[in-house]
Structure formats: C-alpha cells, structure tokens
Amino acid sequence: xxxxxxxxxxxxxxxxxxxxxARVVLDEPGPPPGTxxxxxxxxxxxDERDVVVAxxxxxDAATLEVVAESTxxxxxxxxxxxxxxAFREIPTVLAALESLPVGPGLVVCDGxxxxxxxxxxxxxxLGVLTGLPVIGVAKNPFTFSYEQPGPRRGDCSxxxxxxxxxxxxxxxxxxxxxxFVSVGHRTGLDNACAHTLLLARDFRQPETTRRAxxxxxRALREAxx
DNA sequence: GCGACAG
DNA sequence: ATCTTGTCGC
Numbered sequence: 142x143x144x145x146x147x148x149x150x151x152x153x154x155x156x157x158x159x160x161x162x163a164r165v166v167l168d169e170p171g172p173p174p175g176t177x178x179x180x181x182x183x184x185x186x187x188d189e190r191d192v193v194v195a196x197x198x199x200x201d202a203a204t205l206e207v208v209a210e211s212t213x214x215x216x217x218x219x220x221x222x223x224x225x226x227a228f229r230e231i232p233t234v235l236a237a238l239e240s241l242p243v244g245p246g247l248v249v250c251d252g253x254x255x256x257x258x259x260x261x262x263x264x265x266x267l268g269v270l271t272g273l274p275v276i277g278v279a280k281n282p283f284t285f286s287y288e289q290p291g292p293r294r295g296d297c298s299x300x301x302x303x304x305x306x307x308x309x310x311x312x313x314x315x316x317x318x319x320x321f322v323s324v325g326h327r328t329g330l331d332n333a334c335a336h337t338l339l340l341a342r343d344f345r346q347p348e349t350t351r352r353a354x355x356x357x358x359r360a361l362r363e364a365x366x
Numbered sequence: 367g368c369g370a371c372a373g
Numbered sequence: 374a375t376c377t378t379g380t381c382g383c
Contacts, residue, residue, distance in 0.1 A: 183373090184373080184374085185374075185375090186373085186374055186375075187375095188374080188375075221372095221373065221374075222371090223370085223371040223372070223373090224371080224372085226372055226373055229373075229374095230373075251372075251373065252372045252373065253372055256372085257372085258371095262372070263372075263373085277372080279372050279373085280372080280373095281371090281372065281373095282372090283370095283371065283372050284370070284371060284372095321372085
C-alpha cells in the first residue's frame with residue numbers, strides 16, 4: 142500500500158499525479174454489480190476553522206442497507222484547485238476508510254477518476270493508494286463535453302476529452318440531469334455505470350454518496366458547531 | 367491574455 | 374464545497 146504524500150505546492154501535486162498515474166489498473170472489470178459491499182465516501186468542510194470531516198458508509202450492494210460507517214476529522218492542508226481536489230480530501234478519507242470494521246468492497250466517491258486533465262482524479266488516486274476498486278460519480282461534467290443522453294433512466298452518452306471517452310453521462314432517473322461516471326481503479330466503465338444505476342435506485346445520486354454526504358455533514362456540525 | 371474549472 | 378426563503382410537486 143502506497144503512503145499519501147502531501148506536496149508542497151501545485152507543481153509538486155501535479156508531479157505526484159504524473160508519477161502515480163502509471164499504477165492505475167484499468168484492465169479489471171471490477172466486482173459484479175449488485176453483490177457484496179459498496180462504500181460511499183464524502184467530505185464536508187469548515188473553511189473558517191480549516192476543518193475537514195470525512196465519512197465512509199458501507200452498504201449491502203443488493204439491499205442498499207447500511208452495514209457499517211465511520212468518520213474522521215482532519216485539517217485542510219491544501220487549497221481547492223480544479224484538478225487537484227484529491228490533495229484536499231484524501232488524507233481524511235483514508236483515515237475514515239481505515240477505521241471501518243469491515244472491508245469496503247467497491248468504493249464510490251464524489252468526483253472523477255480517469256475523467257481528469259492528467260487522467261488521475263480523486264477516484265484513481267484513492268484506488269492506487271488503497272488498492273481497492275474505486276469509481277467516481279460527479280454531479281458536473283467538469284471541463285469535458287458530452288451529448289445529452291436519452292431521457293430515460295439508464296440512458297447514457299460518452300463523456301469526452303477531445304475524442305477520448307474518459308467517462309459517461311448517465312441518466313439515473315427519468316427526466317433528471319445525468320450524473321458523470323468515470324473509472325478510478327480496478328473497474329471497467331460498463332461495470333461502473335451498472336453499479337451507479339443500481340445505487341441510484343431511488344434518487345439521482347447513488348445511495349452511497351447520499352449516505353456519506355449526510356453523515357459527514359452531521360459529523361462536521363458535531364465536531365464544530 | 368482571459369475565462370472556465372470535480373469538491 | 375458553503376451561505377440560504379420560498380416554492381413546486383408527489
């Protein structure tokens with residue numbers, strides 16, 4: 142397992158991404174959708190006090206019921222810079238994952254994996270550091286382009302960086318905005334979309350993300366005020 | 367040079 | 374991300 146290194150500045154952070162990118166595994170299909178466990182991770186910030194709280198919520202993939210959850214509190218040590226989100230979130234997310242009483246199975250995070258200017262977004266970074274299968278599900282297309290997918294749940298279209306497919310715009314509910322799925326580590330794009338669709342059974346966002354979001358917000362309020 | 371830009 | 378009232382819809 143690779144240890145997280147906090148770079149001194151933005152140039153250092155890009156160098157870390159360029160160096161770790163070679164360790165991303167893209168030729169595994171990943172865990173079968175609807176089986177085993179799926180874990181959502183998310184963070185909430187208190188910018189006034191430089192506090193960040195991460196949450197990890199483990200669900201049964203078949204029932205979407207909560208199996209386990211954990212939180213971790215940390216300090217913000219890196220500014221938000223588009224393309225360098227991972228350096229803000231990963232240390233505390235790792236702490237939350239490590240304190241889980243069970244194995245996470247597939248990890249689902251907010252943000253991107255391969256859909257990244259240097260093909261090393263949060264989901265890929267987290268995957269390389271933990272060795273776990275990880276996917277990213279984001280609410281925005283970032284700088285990438287896409288054609289509007291069909292109107293029904295399950296319809297999708299390629300998320301493009303030029304003519305390269307870096308992810309997919311996936312409609313998870315009829316008549317709602319799509320989410321943007323990309324592979325992080327040790328998972329294929331088709332499977333990543335299938336997982337996302339099963340997790341977004343009742344809402345636009347995957348249940349993993351909704352649970353982790355609610356938990357880290359609650360934990361932040363309890364940690365601060 | 368300027369704007370856009372996951373969370 | 375986060376700050377926030379009312380409002381539309383099931």
